[in-house]
Amino acid sequence: MIKTIAFYLPQFHSFPENDKWWGKGFTEWTNTKKTVPQYRGHYEPRVPLNEYYYNLLDPKTFKWQVSLAKKYGVYGFCFYHYWFGEDKKLMYKPLENYLDDKSLDFPFCLSWANETWSRRWNGSEQDILIKQDYGNKDSWTKHFNYLLPFFKDSRYITVDNKPLFVLYKPEIFPEYEQMFSLWNKLAKQAGLSGLSFAIQGAVWNNQSDVDDHMIDYRIMYEPGFTGTQPRSKKGVRFGITSYYWKLRSFLNKQSNVEFRSYDAYCKNILSRKVPSSKFIPGFFVNWDNTPRRGTNGSSFVGSTPEKFEKYFSALIRKTQTEYHKEFVFINAWNEWAEGCYLEPDEHFNYGYLEALRNALKANKEFPDN
Numbered sequence: 001m002i003k004t005i006a007f008y009l010p011q012f013h014s015f016p017e018n019d020k021w022w023g024k025g026f027t028e029w030t031n032t033k034k035t036v037p038q039y040r041g042h043y044e045p046r047v048p049l050n051e052y053y054y055n056l057l058d059p060k061t062f063k064w065q066v067s068l069a070k071k072y073g074v075y076g077f078c079f080y081h082y083w084f085g086e087d088k089k090l091m092y093k094p095l096e097n098y099l100d101d102k103s104l105d106f107p108f109c110l111s112w113a114n115e116t117w118s119r120r121w122n123g124s125e126q127d128i129l130i131k132q133d134y135g136n137k138d139s140w141t142k143h144f145n146y147l148l149p150f151f152k153d154s155r156y157i158t159v160d161n162k163p164l165f166v167l168y169k170p171e172i173f174p175e176y177e178q179m180f181s182l183w184n185k186l187a188k189q190a191g192l193s194g195l196s197f198a199i200q201g202a203v204w205n206n207q208s209d210v211d212d213h214m215i216d217y218r219i220m221y222e223p224g225f226t227g228t229q230p231r232s233k234k235g236v237r238f239g240i241t242s243y244y245w246k247l248r249s250f251l252n253k254q255s256n257v258e259f260r261s262y263d264a265y266c267k268n269i270l271s272r273k274v275p276s277s278k279f280i281p282g283f284f285v286n287w288d289n290t291p292r293r294g295t296n297g298s299s300f301v302g303s304t305p306e307k308f309e310k311y312f313s314a315l316i317r318k319t320q321t322e323y324h325k326e327f328v329f330i331n332a333w334n335e336w337a338e339g340c341y342l343e344p345d346e347h348f349n350y351g352y353l354e355a356l357r358n359a360l361k362a363n364k365e366f367p368d369n
Contacts, residue, residue: 002319002365003075003326004356005157006333006342007111010079010094013056017090021119021129029053031337035291038257038299044290046336049344056094059101065343066106069333072353073360074342075367076107076157077333078166083112083143085133099150109157110150111166111200114173132172140179144186151192159216162196163187166219169201180214198280215278219329222284223300226265256295262286262302266311274322281323283315284331285352288339299339305351313359320363330356 011018011028018026033053035044048054054061069077079098082090098104114134119127133139150156151163158164165183170176180197187195198217201224220226269283285308290297319328332340344350360366 001326001367002316002328002360002363003157003367004073004328004330004360005076005078005109006069006074006330007335008077008079008108008333009335010056010091012054012061012334013091013094015090015093017130027055028334028337031291035294035337038290038295038297039259042290042299043339043347044288046291046339046341047346048336049346049349051346057097059097062094062098062101062104065333066104068343068353070106072342072350072357073366074330074333074356076109078109078111078329080113080168081110081147083114083146084130085135085139085143087142087146088130088133089146090130095150099153105155107155107157109164109166110147111168113168115169134173134175134179137178137182140182141186144183148190151187151195152190159196161193163192164196164198164217166198166200168199170199170215171201177212177214184214217280218276218278219280220269220282221329222269222282222331223260223265223287225282226268227260257290258298260287260298260300262300262307265300266307270311270314270318277324279323280325280327280329281315281319282329282331283312284340285342286339287331289337291337291339305348305355308352309355309359312356313362316359316363316365 009028014025014027022030033045035046037044054064056062079095080091081095082092084090095110098108114132116132117129119129147165151165156163167173167176173179180195184194187193196216197214198219199215200219200221265284269281286300286303288297288299290299315328319325330342332338332342334341334343336343342352342356344353357366
């Protein structure tokens with residue numbers, strides 16, 4: 001059975017650091033609400049169905065999300081985890097609440113979003129808000145001990161009885177292999193069978209990126225993964241690269257927004273050869289980060305529930321026959337300020353969730369909940 005795992009952003013609650021950096025009460029909804037259309041037919045601002053601007057510190061939110069995800073065939077969530085070294089963590093309260101609430105009978109795993117935070121949303125990338133400090137073995141041990149209750153939770157997603165841990169950007173953490181080796185040792189000492197490690201970041205230029213014996217899987221995180229790959233077919237190359245100019249001319253000649261074709265990216269995902277047995281396929285609902293970056297953002301054109309269903313159904317078949325993997329990672333459950341979410345909204349209603357369910361059922365992969 002193929003298990004669909006959706007990436008999950010926990011920034012839908014306020015906390016002191018964001019209040020200081022971005023203004024009192026800042027959450028992901030702040031950027032989502034304030035955006036304006038950047039070109040002809042641009043769907044912004046995006047509004048959740050019934051204007052449900054939820055707060056992740058409200059216990060009812062997770063219960064609603066879990067019920068919805070199970071109903072439409074999502075297997076589990078991959079929560080982003082934010083740890084900056086020496087016990088400094090952000091956006092941790094929703095995940096800790098989830099861990100404590102055993103009534104939330106829904107699988108999950110964690111992806112360490114190991115980036116330094118800056119003001120890049122408004123073009124000030126040199127203005128560092130909080131720096132990622134990887135530390136040393138003592139720091140890595142403290143980090144592991146914090147994560148151990150998550151790893152031991154019965155809902156935590158495992159591979160061969162090993163908890164699956166994802167690292168977002170290995171290329172900016174040179175010593176991740178040593179840390180993974182230590183964590184594997186600590187996991188066994190704690191009574192686990194070890195850990196299963198996956199890397200997520202979009203950058204991938206050669207096979208050496210996944211040859212390390214500590215890496216079990218490489219998630220093809222979309223649309224970033226496809227955006228970094230060389231195009232071998234002229235039609236696909238035009239569709240992804242040069243199509244920008246065609247869209248810009250039609251939609252808004254004056255716009256600085258970087259346009260992309262949803263159809264072209266999806267066709268590339270479906271046409272590429274499987275790079276190696278370590279790769280786990282990924283897919284995406286849409287992408288539009290203009291709520292965060294305004295006229296300097298990028299926006300996909302052409303995504304609809306009908307197209308999502310068609311392309312995702314084809315990816316399921318490719319996963320069955322070529323990847324031979326049990327997981328497909330979808331970007332995302334709730335990236336509202338990046339236009340990338342399965343949750344219902346005022347425009348499409350439950351369209352993307354229904355499309356997900358239809359694709360799973362058509363390929364006999366809908367989970368028995």
